[in-house]
Amino acid sequence: MSVSLSARNIVKRYGGVVALSDGNLDVKSGEVVALIGANGSGKSTMSKVINGVVVLDGGQLLLDDKPVRFSSPQAARKMGIATVFQELSLVAKMTVADNIWLTREPLKPNGMIDRKVMREQTEALLDLFSGTFKADLRPETIVSDLHPDEKQIVEILKAISLNPRILILDEATASLDSRQVERLFELVRRWKEEGKAIVFVSHRMEEIFRIADRYSVLRNGKTVGQGDIKEITEKDLIQLMTEKEKVFQFTKAIASEETSGLDQQVYLEVENLTTETLRGISLKVKQGELLGIGGLQGQGQRDLLLALFGDIPYHGTVRIKGEVVRFKHPRQAMDKKLALVPGDRAREGLLYIRSILENFLLPSWRKYGFPLKMKLAKRDAMAISERLSLVMSGLMAPVSSLSGGNAQKVVIGKWLLRDPDCYLLDDPTKGVDVNTKAEFYALLTDLSRQGKSILFYSSDDDELIGLCDRVIVLHDGKIRAELKGASLTKENLIAASMGVSNGGEA
C-alpha cells in the first residue's frame, strides 16, 4: 500500500489572524517527515489542516495525487489519516478499551458489543508497548485513573488501531519517558517499513534528528525550507526557524548598565521551585527589572507564575525582599503587592457578563468600606480606563461588549488600581491587536521605570528580545538557558526552546 500526501500553498485564517499563509508539506509511504517551527509558526494549524480538524481557506491537499477536501476529522480518517493528539482526546470516565474502539466497537451478530473480542484486540495493541508501563494499564482500566504517559500511550494505540496509511504524531512524545519514546521509535520504524507515511511534530531537536527522514520548517505561517534531514545541521534548522524582519521597534526599559549595577535591590528570589511540571527553578528578579520568560508553550511557564501567586502548591523557597513567603491563596500574594495577569483572559481574568467597573474593582473592593463608596470607585476606575485609553461605551457596560485588546486592558487595569510592586504576566499580548500591543509595551516600560519588578512570559520571541534585559528559557520544566546582553538573540532563544544546549550561558 503506497500513499502520498501533499499540501500545497495552504492558507488558513482565524478571523483576521493569518495562521498559515503558504504552508507546504510532502510525505509519502515509508518516510517520517518532521514538521518544525517556533511558537505561532503555524505547525499545529498545519497538522489540523491535514487531519481535517480545520477547513482550509486556500491551497490544495493532494492525496495520492488527487485533490481532496476534508470537511471533518471523520472524513480524513476514512481516507486513512489518523492523528495522535497532544491535547488528549480521550473520554476520562470510560475504559481504555472503550476509548480505543469508540464508535467502532466490534459487534456480535445480534448487535450487542462483543466485549471479548474488544478486550483481545485491546490487549494485542497494549502488547506493542508491553514492559514500558506499569501493570495497572489494562483494557478495563478507567482512563482518568491513568498517568499522563499511559494516557498518551492509549492515545497512540487509538490512532494506530485505525490502521491508518498516514499517521500524524503531534507532540506525542511530550509526556512519555525515555523508554517509552524508544519503544515508540521502534514502532515508527516498523510502521515505516509497512508502508505508512508519518508526520512527526515535536519540539525536541534531538528526537527529530533521530527519527525523521525529511524536514519541513514553518516560519510565520510560511514553509521556508524542506529537505533531507541528513543534509542539514541543527544550527541551520534553527537559522531557518528564526524570523529575520522585525515588526516592532522596541525601547528597552532601562539601559542594561544601570540594571546590572549592584545598587538595585533583589525583589523576588526563587530557589528550587518544584511543582508537577516544574523541576527545580531558581531565579532572582531585581526591583525595576523586566525579566522575560521564554520557551515553547506549556514548558512550565504557567505553573511558575501561578505558584508564585499562591494559586498552586509547590516545593521550594520564595523570598520577597529577603523575607521567606509561602502563599496558600492569591489573596496573600496580593497583600504582599503581587499581581497576576493570567494566560486565558476569558476563563481566568474576567467576569464576562459583569460590568467593566466591577471587573476593574474586583481585587480592590475591600478598600472602599461599607457601604461601598461607589463614587470614589467609579472615579478610580475612570482614571485607570483613561490611563489605558480604554475604548468603551461606559463603565457600566459589560466586559463582553469589549474587543479582545480592550478586554485585556481591563485585566491589567484591575491590578494598576492596586499599584503592586511586582507583576506576573502570562502571555499578556496573546490575541491582542497591534496598536494595543504597542500600548502594552509602553506601559511595561513605564512600570519598570517606576521600579516595579515584572516577570513577563511571552510566546512572542520578538517581544522578549525587544523588551527584556534578561530572558530565562524554560524547557521541560527547567531553565534551559539564561540569555542577556549579546547572547540575547533570536537564534539562541529558539535553540534553547528546542532543548538544544550551548544556546547561551546556562
Next chain:
Amino acid sequence: MRRFSISPPVAAILLAIVLFLLSGFLPNGFGNDINVAIAQATNIVRLAVFLGVIAAGQTLVIISGFEGIDLSAGSVVTLTAILTYVTVKGEDDKVLLALLISLSVGALIGFINGLGITFLKISPFVMTLGMSGVVTGLIIIINHGNVSGKVAPIMTRLIARPLSPDIPIPNAIIIWIIFGFLMWLLLERSTFGKHLFAIGVNRVTAKLSGVNVTATNLAVYSLASALAGFGGFLVVGNTGVVFIALGQPFLFPSIAAVAVGGTLLSGGKGSYWGTMAGAIVLTLITSLLTTMQMPDSVRRMVLGATLLVMISIYGRQRGFRQ
C-alpha cells in the same frame, strides 16, 4: 439602533399591575371601588412578604452560581416556625430569643449545607435535598407528642397588623421594605455582595483576583438558611399556628420568584428587587385563581406556565442584546 428591552424586575411588576387591573373585571373583583382595590392590592403585597423573605436566601444561593439552589428552605421554615412557637409560649419578652434561635438554627443548617457543597463537592441540589430530609426528620422528632406553645401578642401586632389605625399599611410590608433595602446594601454595596456575583460568574477569575471562594460559598449558604429561618419566624407570627407541612409549600414558589425576578439561574446576575417583584406576581396569580375558585391543579399549571413564559422572554432579551 436600540432594541426595546426592559429589565426583568420592571417586567414582573408591570405584569403584576396588568393582572391586578384585569382582575377588577372579575365577577367578584373590586369593580370600580378604588378603596376596595387598594385594600386588595395591599393584602396581596402583605401575603407576598412571606414568600419574598423566604426567597431572599434562594436569591443569594442562585446568584452564587454553580447550580446553587437551596431545597432545604421549606423545611427550615417549618423548623424555625415550630422553634419560635415553642420558645415564645405567648410571652412577649421571649420573642427576641426566638428570633435569635431561628436565625442561628437556620445559619447552622446552612453552614452544614455549605460544608458539604464546598468540601465534599456534593452538588447543591443533592446536598440541600438531603438536608431537607434530615430537617424534616428533626421536625417529626420535636413534634412527637404534639407541640405546645403560642405566638406572642407582640408578634401578631408587629407582623400582621397595620402600623397605626390611620395608615392602613400592614407592618409586614414595612418590614419587607426595610429588608429589601438591607438586601440591596448587601448585594450592591458590600464587598461580600460583589464577591458573591464574582463567584457566580467565574470562580477561577474570582480566586485569581483574591476572592476567598470557599469562605464566600460557606457564608452564602449559611446566610441563605438564616434568612429562611427568619422567614419561618415571620410566617408563624402571621398564621399563629404551626403544622408539619407549614414551610414546604413555599419551596418551589421561592425558586420561581427568583427566576421570574430575572435572576440568572446559572448565577452571577440578579437582584433582590426582582425577587420581590416575582414574589408579588406569584402571590397575585395564586390569589386571583383562588378567587376564581380554580382547583389547586389548575393553579399549579398556571403558575408553572407563567414561570416558563417569563424565563423564555428574559432568555430572548439576552439573546438579542449580545
